[in-house]
Amino acid sequence: MDNKGQTSAEFILLFGGIMVVVLLVIYMYNNYINDLSGEMASNEVKEFNSQLDALGKYFK
Template identity: 75%
Template sequence: MDDSGQTSAEFILLFGGIMVVVLLAIYMYNNYLSDLSGEISSREVNEFNNELSNLKSYFK
């Protein structure tokens, strides 16, 4: 019997499964980076506001 067709189909399924796992990992990593950048921006804004409040005491 000819097994080349079965081997090709198995490789296609294996490659498709690997692609699904890679795409899910990229999606999760993208969400992680988005959340992390939001926290960094929020922290920077808070620090800037605190510095402005500290400077305000010099102008009273």
Template identity: 75%
Template structure:
């Protein structure tokens, strides 16, 4: 029996499982951020952008 082959196959399956979990987490986070962006009032976003622009002049 080749135990190294079995260990490699188990490692590949483990890595694949971890990748699936990471991709699902990224997808859920992306969906959450899209939903969250709809809840933020545009007035708050405009105020934040103007604050950033006023601070940005100090870094040019």
């Protein structure tokens, strides 16, 4: 009966499972941040265009 070996193997499997979950969360968070930054840039461009349109009325 090698209990130390079994315990070590269980800790390695547990640590590996935790690492897989952490990597998946980081990957999903990265995609969320990239999508959010694209949405923010889109809103900024829309706001800038509307301000240009408002100023364009004075020059026509």
